[in-house]
Structures are given as structure tokens and as C-alpha cells.
Amino acid sequence: MLRMTFGAALSELRNAQKTAKGVSLYSRHVNRPLGRVFAAGAYVLGLRPNHVTLLSAAFTGGGIAAVALVRPGWGLALAVYALLVVGFALDSADGQLARLRRESSAAGEWLDHVVDCAKVTAVHAAVLVSFYRFFDLSSDAWLLLPLGFQLAAVLIFCGGLLADKLKPKPAPGAAPAPAPPPSRLRAVALLPVDYGVFCVVFLLLGSESAFLAGYTALAVAAALFLIAFMAKWFRELSATS
Secondary structure (H helix, E strand, O other), X not given: OOOOOHHHHHHHHHOOOOOOOOOOHHHHHHHHHHHHHHHHHHHHHOOOHHHHHHHHHHHHHHHHHHHHHOOOOHHHHHHHHHHHHHHHHHHHHHHHHHHHHOOOOHHHHHHHHHHHXXXXXXXXXXXXXXXXXXXXXXXXXXXXXXXXXXXXXXXXXXXXXXXXXXXXXXXXXXXXXXXXXXXXXXXXXXXXXXXXXXXXXXXXXXXXXXXXXXXXXXXXXXXXXXXXXXXXXXXXXXXXX
């Protein structure tokens, strides 16, 4: 079987994208397009989707480890941001590569979710370690902030997955209900809880006060979205019982 060129693979990926419903502007216009480039490159190199998932874990893990182990500064800020953004784009690329190679599997989806769960948990643990080791905090109460942010992020991640899995699926042979067009207003509203936007806060690591302000603002946003998401998911699942 002849392997497609990079350009052909990229073109096919552009025509085989998932729905944009429920996706923020960052993921739609930055992360997915960058993931397409990585997926096409991985295809040309002969990589499998699970290889890309592990590459994503390596880049993200490197950035998270740097947060916990290295004293904050502007050089660290740029390095951490770059590692996390590349890791996030590769997280998009593995699924796109699986569709391109027609190799989607339950094991691959499981590995992808495990890596995502580790990322969501570890990044806030790394911030907590950095706060304790390097920051001149006015009060130890600041150490509770990463724990609260971590709790909100994990509940949003796990709650969303469970809600999707527990919603009734169409009967065999039945046509799925047509998806409503993606809402630009919703895509903008979701930006505060998009992981790609969260990565931007690490560009502020060179300034303790700026990072604390940015991280706190996103933590508050996550808490508010958690309340809204939980109410929405519970209401939708209650309507199906």
C-alpha cells in the first residue's frame, strides 16, 4: 500500500475533523490545526497513534517536572509553555493519526485518557511544589489554591467523560440526531477552561505576583464552570432516566 505524502495526509486530515461543538476557539483554531501538522508528520514517519500519545506524555511531563524542580524565571516560563503546548497539540494529533490510519482502538483511547488524567492531576501538584519551594507567599493558605484547582479540573474531566459514556446511544441502525451548528459564543465562553489557555499562565512564571494573579483567576473560573457543568450533566442524565 502506497503511503501518502505529508501534503496529502494533511489535506485528508482537514476533511476528517471531529465536530466543533463544545470546543473552545483555542482548540478549534490553534490546537487542532497544530495537531493536524503533527499527525501528518507522524504518519509520514510511520509512527502509530500510541507512539504519539507517549510523545505527548513526554513533552507534557517534561514541562510539569520543570515547574516543580526549577526556580521560576522568564527562561523557565518560555520552556514550560513550549513543552506544554507541544504536548497538548500531540494529544490532539494521536486521535487524528488514528483516524487517518484507521486504527482507532479501545486500548488507544484508554491510554489517551490515562495520560490526560495524569496531566490534569500532576500539573497542579507541580504548582503546589513550586509554591512551597520557591515562592515568597504571604500565607500558607496559598498552598490550598493548587489543591482546589486540581479538584475542580479533575471533576470537570471525569464528570464530562462519565456524562458522555452514560448518555443513551442511538439504537442499532438508527440515524444519529443531527448535531446543531457550533456556537461561536460558546466557543468564546469556554476559553477560561481550555487547557491551551491554561498553558498561557505559565508564561507568567517570571513574576510571582503575575503568576499568582493569573493562576488564581483561572482557578476561580474552573470552580464556576464546575458548578455549571455539574448541574448541566446531572440535568441531562436525569432527563434520560
